Amino acid sequence: xxxxxxxxxxxxxxxxxxxxxxxxxxxxxxxxxxxxxxxxxxxxxxxxxxxxxxxxxxxxxxxxxxxxxxxxxxxxxxxxxxxxxxxxxxxxxxxxxxxxxxxxxxxxxxxxxxxxxxxxxxxxxxxxxxxxxxxxxxxxxxxxxxxxxxxxxxxxxxxxxxxxxxxxxxxxxxxxxxxxxxxxxxxxxxxxxxxxxxxxxxxxxxxxxxxxxxxxxxxxxxxxxxxxxxxxxxxxxxxxxxxxxxxxxxxxxxxxxxxxxxxxxxxxxxxxxxxxxxxxxxxxxxxxxxxxxxxxxxxxxxxxxxxxxxxxxxxxxxxxxxxxxxxxxxxxxxxxxxxxxxxxxxxxxxxxxxxxxxxxxxxxxxxxxxxx
Numbered sequence: 464x465x466x467x468x469x470x471x472x473x474x475x476x477x478x479x480x481x482x483x484x485x486x487x488x489x490x491x492x493x494x495x496x497x498x499x500x501x502x503x504x505x506x507x508x509x510x511x512x513x514x515x516x517x518x519x520x521x522x523x524x525x526x527x528x529x530x531x532x533x534x535x536x537x538x539x540x541x542x543x544x545x546x547x548x549x550x551x552x553x554x555x556x557x558x559x560x561x562x563x564x565x566x567x568x569x570x571x572x573x574x575x576x577x578x579x580x581x582x583x584x585x586x587x588x589x590x591x592x593x594x595x596x597x598x599x600x601x602x603x604x605x606x607x608x609x610x611x612x613x614x615x616x617x618x619x620x621x622x623x624x625x626x627x628x629x630x631x632x633x634x635x636x637x638x639x640x641x642x643x644x645x646x647x648x649x650x651x652x653x654x655x656x657x658x659x660x661x662x663x664x665x666x667x668x669x670x671x672x673x674x675x676x677x678x679x680x681x682x683x684x685x686x687x688x689x690x691x692x693x694x695x696x697x698x699x700x701x702x703x704x705x706x707x708x709x710x711x712x713x714x715x716x717x718x719x720x721x722x723x724x725x726x727x728x729x730x731x732x733x734x735x736x737x738x739x740x741x742x743x744x745x746x747x748x749x750x751x752x753x754x755x756x757x758x759x760x761x762x763x764x765x766x767x768x769x770x771x772x773x774x775x776x777x778x779x780x781x782x783x784x785x786x787x788x789x790x791x792x793x794x795x796x797x798x799x800x801x802x803x804x805x806x807x808x809x810x811x812x813x814x815x816x817x818x819x820x821x822x823x824x825x826x827x828x829x830x831x832x833x834x835x
Contacts, residue, residue, distance in 0.1 A: 530634040531679040534606035537565055538681065538714055538736040541759055544750040547738075549573045549764040551771060553602035557805040559767070560604040567603060568637070568764045569596040571610040572648050577768070585646035589615035589624050597631030606634035608683065611669075613643045618668035625672040625680070635681030637716065638669055640688065640702065649687075649718060649740065656691045659702055666710035684712040689742070690719040700732045707733045716762070719743055723756070730757050738762050 537545045550556035550567040572583030575595050600607035614621035640662040647654045673680040684706035688699035703715045717729045719742030738760040781789035
């Protein structure tokens, strides 16, 4: 059987679009066919029992590495780049995991907004974000970072957000330096930043709370000052340094570089984990280019959304024209190029477990349905 990380199959409108595997890389040295069961689209599929992962919580498995500890190790790794992508849903996260994806970011707009239909304009609440990020974190076999926006309030709200994230199994949180009132999505006009003292207080509150509960939990400071109406590049560089050195965050991120030189300036201004968004750059930079800049974290969250949107768009257009013929075309295009469909359950809490418990709890008469 061929490995699943394939490019577009000629004539297929979906085969090449859902190429999450291509974004995440290979499965840490494990043959793809050993990592997941790949099937023909006509088959009914279940995620194989042997692929069920160990319990997610430390209470169930105290020897299991915490996801926050794993994330901390990944962001401090020097020899290769850590790619951060959006897992659109918990099921997508499980597919991404099997391709070798190492960490995911649950964005307020990209992921939580996709669930709720609400725009990334400060309308989403803290617990909505924690709930959705927590579901994904409990299902994924890699660390999940939550978009914390502005912290959803003052320093006490920030402390609560960190506490709730840790309880939910989330490995880290990214917090912005925008004002709560007038919070805008990335790359929006009219953006502003709060005074630096207020931003530092916000980040210190997050760092203090995580140090009380889980020192390995990762706090990221997202600096919007470069494009803010009330700031500048000079102020941005000053803030990045202060967020790292005075507030003590674990990782700083430049939201909108305008050039490679600005990335170099930002990298020189701060020690430790650092990343940048695409911002005003003409294109995304590759892994090699990141390493040449001294940056070992690459931020590509939206890739997974775009490939799945495009796949659905192409299929639905074909379906409107051909009805079931569109599905038959899809099957034909995927011939010899199967794909994984994960079982939707956490910690083996699926159909097999249901049957096991029914056998344990109910009488023979109640189990007669299985013999018909």
